[in-house]
Amino acid sequence: MSKRSDDGSVGGDDFSSADTHWSQAAQRYYEPGGTGELTTAIVYAIADAQEVSPNELRGRPLYESVDVPAIEDAFFRPDGRGDSHHGVGSVEFRYTEYLVKVRSDGWVQVYEPTEPDRP
Amino acid sequence: MADESDPDEDVSSDASASPEAQLPPPEVLELDPVYEALGHPRRRYLCYTLLEDAEWSLTDLATKIAAWEHDVPEHAVTRDQRQEVYISLYHAHIPKLADEGVITFDEATERIETAEHAEQVLTALEGMGASLDVNQEVHARSDMNE
Numbered sequence: 001m002s003k004r005s006d007d008g009s010v011g012g013d014d015f016s017s018a019d020t021h022w023s024q025a026a027q028r029y030y031e032p033g034g035t036g037e038l039t040t041a042i043v044y045a046i047a048d049a050q051e052v053s054p055n056e057l058r059g060r061p062l063y064e065s066v067d068v069p070a071i072e073d074a075f076f077r078p079d080g081r082g083d084s085h086h087g088v089g090s091v092e093f094r095y096t097e098y099l100v101k102v103r104s105d106g107w108v109q110v111y112e113p114t115e116p117d118r119p
Numbered sequence: 120m121a122d123e124s125d126p127d128e129d130v131s132s133d134a135s136a137s138p139e140a141q142l143p144p145p146e147v148l149e150l151d152p153v154y155e156a157l158g159h160p161r162r163r164y165l166c167y168t169l170l171e172d173a174e175w176s177l178t179d180l181a182t183k184i185a186a187w188e189h190d191v192p193e194h195a196v197t198r199d200q201r202q203e204v205y206i207s208l209y210h211a212h213i214p215k216l217a218d219e220g221v222i223t224f225d226e227a228t229e230r231i232e233t234a235e236h237a238e239q240v241l242t243a244l245e246g247m248g249a250s251l252d253v254n255q256e257v258h259a260r261s262d263m264n265e
Binding site: 035036037039040043044054055057058059061062063064068 | 161188189202203205206207209210211213214215226
């Protein structure tokens with residue numbers, strides 16, 4: 001029980017600990033319907049936060065961390081009639097030590113954990 | 120952050136215990152990989168290229184797809200255009216197609232090869248695609264001109 005593989009299981013303590021403070025490290029704007037994909041916008045934003053080239057983000061495909069097409073469907077997919085049935089809000093998930101937030105207005109924001117300010 | 124060597128758990132779900140009742144025939148159930156694989160234009164394009172050649176490098180594929188999307192020759196694809204496709208292949212479409220058993224991807228060599236479900240996907244693609252994505256097919260099956 002002491003050792004758990006990090007197979008995407010989000011331990012409650014890990015995620016919602018009141019001690020974890022987050023500060024925004026990078027953001028990218030995703031434009032639905034452009035040539036760029038949401039996956040790419042997220043990877044670019046994480047690479048910005050890490051200050052590396054997107055090509056260096058290897059070994060852990062985003063596919064294994066989050067269902068990007070589901071986010072795309074919820075927020076951005078055109079419904080073919082010009083109507084907007086899109087959800088409004090944001091989705092958050094963890095990728096390595098980062099917290100990634102995809103907002104329905106198209107902004108992808110990456111947060112890194114910071115030391116809490118103690119008085 | 121220890122470098123964990125993930126022993127790639129092999130979840131072989133052999134549905135041998137299924138009751139012989141009213142399940143549809145296997146070939147119908149196995150349409151799932153076809154729909155999943157072909158549900159995105161970049162994956163359709165990738166599958167067309169597999170009709171041309173059963174093995175590809177990730178960089179060549181990214182270049183080919185970018186050339187098709189931007190309607191330029193492969194040598195005119197910019198670094199940014201190629202990178203955008205490359206990233207989406209690596210982080211989304213390649214693992215998806217590998218999950219569906221259509222391709223295998225060798226992380227070290229970045230080679231993509233057809234896998235056990237490739238044949239049914241490519242057969243379906245040839246049957247359904249010609250009239251819908253004719254430009255995509257023609258482009259994908261053309262030789263790399265470098």
